[in-house]
Amino acid sequence: MALVNHYGYWIAVFLMIVGLYITIAPGNLVKKLIGLGIFQTSVYLLYIAPAKLIGGTAPIISEAFKTYSNPLPHVLILTAIVVGVATLALGLAIVVRVREAYGTIEEDEILELDRAAEQQPAQ
Amino acid sequence: MISEHLPALQVVLPLISAPLIVVVRREAFAWSLATAVSWIGLGIAVELALRTAQSGAISYAIGNWPPPWGIEYRVDRLSSFVLVLVSLVGAIVMPYARTSVAAELPRERRYLFYSMYCLCLAGLLGITITGDVFNLFVFLEISSLSAYVLIAMGQKRKALFAAFQYLVLGTIGATFYVIGIGLLYLMTGTLNLADLAVRVAGVHELRPVLAALAFITVGIGMKLALFPLHQWLPNAYTYAPSVVTAFLAATATKVSLYVLMRFYYVVFGNALVFRTLPLDDILLALSVVAIVTMSLVAVFQSDLKRMLAYSSVAQIGYITLGIALTNAAGLTGAIAHLFNHGVTKGALFLLAGGISLRCGGTSFAAIAGLGQRMPFTSFGIVIAGLSLIGVPATAGFTTKWYLVVGALERGYWWLAALIVVSSLIAVAYVWRFVEAAYLQAPGPEAPRQGEMPLSMLLPAWLMVGACIYFGIWTSFNIGFAGSAAELLLHSGR
Numbered sequence: 001m002a003l004v005n006h007y008g009y010w011i012a013v014f015l016m017i018v019g020l021y022i023t024i025a026p027g028n029l030v031k032k033l034i035g036l037g038i039f040q041t042s043v044y045l046l047y048i049a050p051a052k053l054i055g056g057t058a059p060i061i062s063e064a065f066k067t068y069s070n071p072l073p074h075v076l077i078l079t080a081i082v083v084g085v086a087t088l089a090l091g092l093a094i095v096v097r098v099r100e101a102y103g104t105i106e107e108d109e110i111l112e113l114d115r116a117a118e119q120q121p122a123q
Numbered sequence: 124m125i126s127e128h129l130p131a132l133q134v135v136l137p138l139i140s141a142p143l144i145v146v147v148r149r150e151a152f153a154w155s156l157a158t159a160v161s162w163i164g165l166g167i168a169v170e171l172a173l174r175t176a177q178s179g180a181i182s183y184a185i186g187n188w189p190p191p192w193g194i195e196y197r198v199d200r201l202s203s204f205v206l207v208l209v210s211l212v213g214a215i216v217m218p219y220a221r222t223s224v225a226a227e228l229p230r231e232r233r234y235l236f237y238s239m240y241c242l243c244l245a246g247l248l249g250i251t252i253t254g255d256v257f258n259l260f261v262f263l264e265i266s267s268l269s270a271y272v273l274i275a276m277g278q279k280r281k282a283l284f285a286a287f288q289y290l291v292l293g294t295i296g297a298t299f300y301v302i303g304i305g306l307l308y309l310m311t312g313t314l315n316l317a318d319l320a321v322r323v324a325g326v327h328e329l330r331p332v333l334a335a336l337a338f339i340t341v342g343i344g345m346k347l348a349l350f351p352l353h354q355w356l357p358n359a360y361t362y363a364p365s366v367v368t369a370f371l372a373a374t375a376t377k378v379s380l381y382v383l384m385r386f387y388y389v390v391f392g393n394a395l396v397f398r399t400l401p402l403d404d405i406l407l408a409l410s411v412v413a414i415v416t417m418s419l420v421a422v423f424q425s426d427l428k429r430m431l432a433y434s435s436v437a438q439i440g441y442i443t444l445g446i447a448l449t450n451a452a453g454l455t456g457a458i459a460h461l462f463n464h465g466v467t468k469g470a471l472f473l474l475a476g477g478i479s480l481r482c483g484g485t486s487f488a489a490i491a492g493l494g495q496r497m498p499f500t501s502f503g504i505v506i507a508g509l510s511l512i513g514v515p516a517t518a519g520f521t522t523k524w525y526l527v528v529g530a531l532e533r534g535y536w537w538l539a540a541l542i543v544v545s546s547l548i549a550v551a552y553v554w555r556f557v558e559a560a561y562l563q564a565p566g567p568e569a570p571r572q573g574e575m576p577l578s579m580l581l582p583a584w585l586m587v588g589a590c591i592y593f594g595i596w597t598s599f600n601i602g603f604a605g606s607a608a609e610l611l612l613h614s615g616r
Contacts, residue, residue, distance in 0.1 A: 016302075020295070023291060023295065029287060032291055033291075036291060036294055036295070039295070039298060040294070040298055043298055043301050043302055043305065046302065046305055047305050050309055073305075073308070076257055079257070079261060080260075080301060083260075083261065083264045083297075086264075086268055087264070087268065087290070087294050090268055090271060090272065090290065091287070091290050091291075091294075094271070094275055094283055094286055094287045094290065095287065097275065097283050098280075098283045098284060098287060101280035101283055102280065102284075110284055114281060114284075
């Protein structure tokens with residue numbers, strides 16, 4: 001039962017591992033950034049899942065509402081989302097520059113080009 | 124009136140300058156503002172350090188929301204020490220930057236460089252001054268994102284890929300840190316560092332708290348280039364513009380080390396971290412491997428900047444070694460080495476920047492016979508190199524002395540011997556520079572240009588002078604570090 005009740009955490013941990021794997025495994029730089037995005041998003045869930053109560057409202061002081069969701073994690077994650085968007089934007093901007101400089105966004109081809117450039121110093 | 128808001132101004136001034144520079148878009152304005160902000164920041168940091176030395180820690184409630192609910196800025200012995208380091212390096216690097224940036228970056232990108240520098244400075248100062256763990260994450264990302272941009276501005280295309288690798292690893296590190304503080308918040312319901320320290324004591328045997336410790340150790344370890352997590356560092360330091368390398372090498376990893384000390388000694392407490400868990404043994408082993416292997420790798424590099432980058436990983440090993448010793452002498456050595464190594468490596472990278480300006484690169488082939496062409500630069504590198512080795516009367520010696528004393532207090536004779544032996548490896552890599560600069564004849568196609576411009580040489584030599592000054596008059600670095608170490612050891616449980 002405990003396993004089922006905590007399904008929110010299971011989803012978060014599953015996404016975390018998937019994201020981390022996608023960040024590391026493929027050689028394509030854009031795919032790496034996609035993995036990084038999934039990894040960061042899983043952390044948002046980790047914060048939000050325990051903060052949200054089913055049927056809970058925003059913390060409004062009124063007779064009509066009895067159950068409140070904790071607003072603080074929601075606000076924190078709002079900030080974390082902004083950080084995540086900035087990271088993704090910067091990452092993609094660097095990938096565009098990498099593509100302009102190397103003509104490829106595959107990690108092994110970039111390393112190969114660097115190695116070739118080192119063996120034949122600038123003429 | 125204004126003096127009570129100094130903790131906020133320390134961070135707010137560089138933070139506001141960054142968008143202002145982008146709006147005005149003038150290179151001269153950008154440089155003037157960045158320099159002015161750096162020097163005012165140094166003034167504020169020194170003033171705060173004097174005040175904490177006189178009357179204890181300063182607590183500043185942002186927006187008048189009292190802690191632990193609001194965000195607290197907290198300046199104590201340890202944080203003011205790191206604030207002085209970061210702002211001092213910024214203030215010395217900026218006058219140097221004008222000539223160096225003009226030589227290395229195209230005109231249309233220069234004002235953006237200064238804008239990113241201001242953001243990075245604000246982030247690093249913010250990490251140090253804040254007393255709120257989530258606010259710390261935000262500043263960590265401000266400084267890291269601007270650092271990725273600064274590194275990507277390097278001249279070679281390799282800088283782009285180095286910045287990308289740093290971005291991926293740095294983001295994984297920061298996200299690990301967020302997972303860690305999320306778990307802590309779940310268990311304690313607070314984000315304030317001082318409040319966390321009290322509340323973690325009640326729940327420190329629960330598994331989520333231990334998981335939080337693990338996540339924070341790995342996350343911050345990634346940022347500070349702890350031995351197996353250092354892969355991003357050599358390329359990032361080698362291909363970044365000279366100013367950026369000097370600034371980041373002297374400040375960014377040091378600030379992360381400060382965060383690690385805070386979490387270990389204040390939040391989790393040394394009883395949990397080092398007695399219940401064997402983290403001191405793990406950290407000790409990693410530090411020893413870092414010191415020995417990275418120093419050896421540094422010996423075999425063919426490029427001066429790259430050699431210094433590997434030496435940085437080894438020197439970070441000395442700092443984590445001091446943290447792992449968990450006694451007053453070791454911790455004093457670790458905290459003082461933040462400053463001493465920051466100043467030493469800053470000086471070396473500033474001088475290396477002058478070499479790359481005059482010789483078009485920093486490979487050992489390019490600097491053959493440098494002692495005749497650039498006597499002041501070469502001599503400066505030798506002096507700072509002596510501090511890197513830890514020769515008496517240099518800053519590097521004072522910290523190694525404390526580390527050896529700390530190791531002997533723990534009864535680790537082999538460790539004390541190893542610190543001495545590792546200094547000999549440092550002699551080997553500094554000797555490689557001496558050999559190339561003084562004993563080799565210049566190559567036939569070596570450019571016949573003289574010393575680097577005075578606007579770059581003076582700041583660089585100011586740093587070199589600091590290596591000597593803080594090795595002889597140790598009342599600031601060792602004195603302050605000693606009282607900060609006491610603070611850490613007694614705040615723990």
